[in-house]
Amino acid sequence: MATAVNCCLSSSPCFSLQNKLKSLLLKNNINSSSSSYGLHQNFSAFKTLSFSKNISSNLLSEGSLCFSTVTQKPNRYSVVCEAAPKKKADSAAKRARQAEKRRIYNKAKKSEVKTRMKKVLEELDTLRKKPDAQAEEIFPIEKLIADAYSAIDKAVKVGTLHRNTGARRKSRLARRKKAVEIHHGWYTPAPAADAA
Helix, strand or coil: CCCCECCCCCCCCCCCHHHHEEEEECCCCCCHHHHHHCCCCCCCCCCCCCCCCCCCCCCCCCEEEEEEEEECCCEEEEEEEEEEEECHHHHHHHHHHHHHHHHHHHHHHHHHHHHHHHHHHHHHHHHCCCCCCCCCHHHHHHHHHHHHHHHHHHHHHHCCCCCHHHHHHHHHHHHHHHHHHHHHCCCCCCCCCCCC
16 A cells, blocks of 8 residues: 655755665656646756655655655645555565475375374274284284384474474374283283382
8 A cells, every 4th residue: 555645855865765765756747737836847857856854764665656746835846755565575475485385295294194193093992992802913003003103203304293292102102002912911011120
């Protein structure tokens, strides 16, 4: 949205126009009714343009500026400035593209980890509820656990998951597997050593 401010032409500039503005457009919008006031002046006649001190330099620090004359009284005129905001920098647009690409990549990695963990946990729950389960039935689940471990390790390596998060999820799978083995009697934990 353009901001319009009234600027006056003075002999002492408060800041340099070339250092603050990217582009400058001078337009002469004087209609035929203003010719009686003697306002047919060309902007090229002005050697230098300066602003009064009551104008904030932050307003005109970036973007483009448009000047046009406005008739007020027979012997007075003013200049109207419109400051348009600068478009988004190319570096910011590139950062936005990179962030979106990383977001999609990380989302896929997290989804893969969740899916593999869910498969393992479902198979372990099924095996735990099975009354006549055999010890050999744990081998296909161990293959699923190995795949889940691989997916977790890859997600940690590329930075999608924190290393503590990866270790916690791997530990969750290992504890659940051990609980199923203990439940069916395939594994007997060693008794804890008594502290002397």
